[in-house]
Amino acid sequence: MSPQILKEIDGEVTQLLADLIRLNTTNPPGNETEEANFIAQYLGKEGFRTEIVESAPGRGSLITRLKGTGEKPSLLLLSHLDVVAADPKEWTVDPFAGVIKDGYVYGRGAYDMKSMIAMEIMVVKLLKKNGVKLKGDVVLAATADEEQGGEVGAGYLLRNHKEKVWCPFVINEGGGLAFPSKKGYVFPIQTAEKGILWLRIKAKGTPGHGSIPNTADNALMRMNRVIDKLGNYKAKTIYVGTLRKFLAEMGKQDIDLQETFSLLLANPGRSEEILDDLAKKDRALAEDIRPRTKMTIAPTMIRGGVKENIIPSDCEAVFDCRILPGQTIDETVDLIKGLLKDVGLDKLSFEFIQAHGGSESTVDTGLYMTITEVLREFEPGCGVTPTLSTGGTDSRFFRETGSVCYGFQPMIPDEPNDQLEKRMHGIDERITIENLVFGTNALYETVRRFMS
Numbered sequence: 001m002s003p004q005i006l007k008e009i010d011g012e013v014t015q016l017l018a019d020l021i022r023l024n025t026t027n028p029p030g031n032e033t034e035e036a037n038f039i040a041q042y043l044g045k046e047g048f049r050t051e052i053v054e055s056a057p058g059r060g061s062l063i064t065r066l067k068g069t070g071e072k073p074s075l076l077l078l079s080h081l082d083v084v085a086a087d088p089k090e091w092t093v094d095p096f097a098g099v100i101k102d103g104y105v106y107g108r109g110a111y112d113m114k115s116m117i118a119m120e121i122m123v124v125k126l127l128k129k130n131g132v133k134l135k136g137d138v139v140l141a142a143t144a145d146e147e148q149g150g151e152v153g154a155g156y157l158l159r160n161h162k163e164k165v166w167c168p169f170v171i172n173e174g175g176g177l178a179f180p181s182k183k184g185y186v187f188p189i190q191t192a193e194k195g196i197l198w199l200r201i202k203a204k205g206t207p208g209h210g211s212i213p214n215t216a217d218n219a220l221m222r223m224n225r226v227i228d229k230l231g232n233y234k235a236k237t238i239y240v241g242t243l244r245k246f247l248a249e250m251g252k253q254d255i256d257l258q259e260t261f262s263l264l265l266a267n268p269g270r271s272e273e274i275l276d277d278l279a280k281k282d283r284a285l286a287e288d289i290r291p292r293t294k295m296t297i298a299p300t301m302i303r304g305g306v307k308e309n310i311i312p313s314d315c316e317a318v319f320d321c322r323i324l325p326g327q328t329i330d331e332t333v334d335l336i337k338g339l340l341k342d343v344g345l346d347k348l349s350f351e352f353i354q355a356h357g358g359s360e361s362t363v364d365t366g367l368y369m370t371i372t373e374v375l376r377e378f379e380p381g382c383g384v385t386p387t388l389s390t391g392g393t394d395s396r397f398f399r400e401t402g403s404v405c406y407g408f409q410p411m412i413p414d415e416p417n418d419q420l421e422k423r424m425h426g427i428d429e430r431i432t433i434e435n436l437v438f439g440t441n442a443l444y445e446t447v448r449r450f451m452s
């Protein structure tokens with residue numbers, strides 16, 4: 001962590017994060033307005049004019065803007081105020097107390113993503129305090145509802161108040177946590193994410209007595225076939241641009257894996273077999289890459305039957321289908337229906353629970369270059385790679401409206417990455433004060449350099 005550009009911010013950013021954690025924004029219900037008010041007061045003391053936009057009572061998002069000269073495109077520092085639930089009984093500390101101990105800040109949101117709210121607040125505050133001459137506007141938006149899909153947060157803002165938040169460039173969560181490689185740390189920058197199709201399928205049959213099964217048409221048996229077809233479906237391998245760049249970059253970082261990554265890159269048609277081989281040596285890595293190479297379908301819920309001796313006429317199941325950037329919902333539904341032709345489409349009905357496509361941003365921008373430059377100065381010899389995430393963030397709303405979005409929450413791992421990721425929506429979520437300082441520094445330097 002070499003260039004200490006900003007010193008003595010550790011106390012301030014730590015306290016700010018602890019205060020943010022203490023306001024419980026578990027979604028549902030969210031109650032983000034309270035936190036938005038807190039930030040408005042905090043920034044108000046620093047001379048910022050802020051605005052809170054509510055999509056519904058209590059569901060507030062906070063926005064503030066530092067004006068630039070207009071010579072450069074504007075940049076949005078995006079974050080979400082809400083968090084997922086935490087059961088205090090499972091934690092070693094109160095998840096909503098903002099406990100600071102042993103060099104860590106503990107609490108729900110410590111990582112996802114109140115730490116980044118704190119970093120982004122520090123960034124705008126320091127830009128102003130240091131009198132940085134901005135060539136473009138820097139906008140900060142801390143929004144509601146990301147953990148429940150973002151429709152009443154970032155989605156609402158873009159649909160109803162686009163002029164307040166839209167920027168050609170966006171920095172958000174979804175990437176930035178370095179992982180170790182043979183050659184040192186690699187920082188993944190999230191440039192793409194998969195889309196979601198949550199599908200409820202209902203199977204119809206005719207009821208009957210369990211003792212004379214042949215006289216009935218068992219909906220469970222029909223659903224069994226649906227699950228078999230969809231759950232075991234191997235979709236076609238497609239490498240999106242981000243994955244190609246990721247595989248190439250990862251090959252450079254690890255001599256031992258270089259051959260595997262080159263092989264994967266050159267042979268999309270054999271990807272399953274190559275990944276099966278890799279899994280024998282490094283299962284975690286293989287299963288990390290596999291869902292990034294194709295659309296996936298996972299059966300996740302099932303319900304059917306009412307009584308031990310009644311053959312059910314109804315059964316429903318939910319499927320979590322994740323599609324690649326570039327694949328559409330319509331073509332995916334057509335594909336699924338095609339797979340189920342023999343099961344009898346007339347006895348099946350389909351309902352969307354959630355459906356939206358994936359998204360991808362180019363790496364050929366000045367912002368991506370600046371991020372790379374800054375990281376290499378902070379962590380000499382590190383690798384930087386674009387990455388495609390299997391889950392979604394609010395970046396999708398902005399990418400859909402033409403913004404270039406990067407998931408960049410800069411952090412150095414202080415324990416194995418799978419441990420860290422488990423804490424995110426899990427137990428004893430925490431962040432080191434060292435990372436808060438590192439993240440603030442790296443973000444500040446990126447924004448300062450790109451915007452001035």
Ligand SMILES: [Zn+2]
Nearest residue numbers: 112113146173
């Ligand atoms: Zn998050």
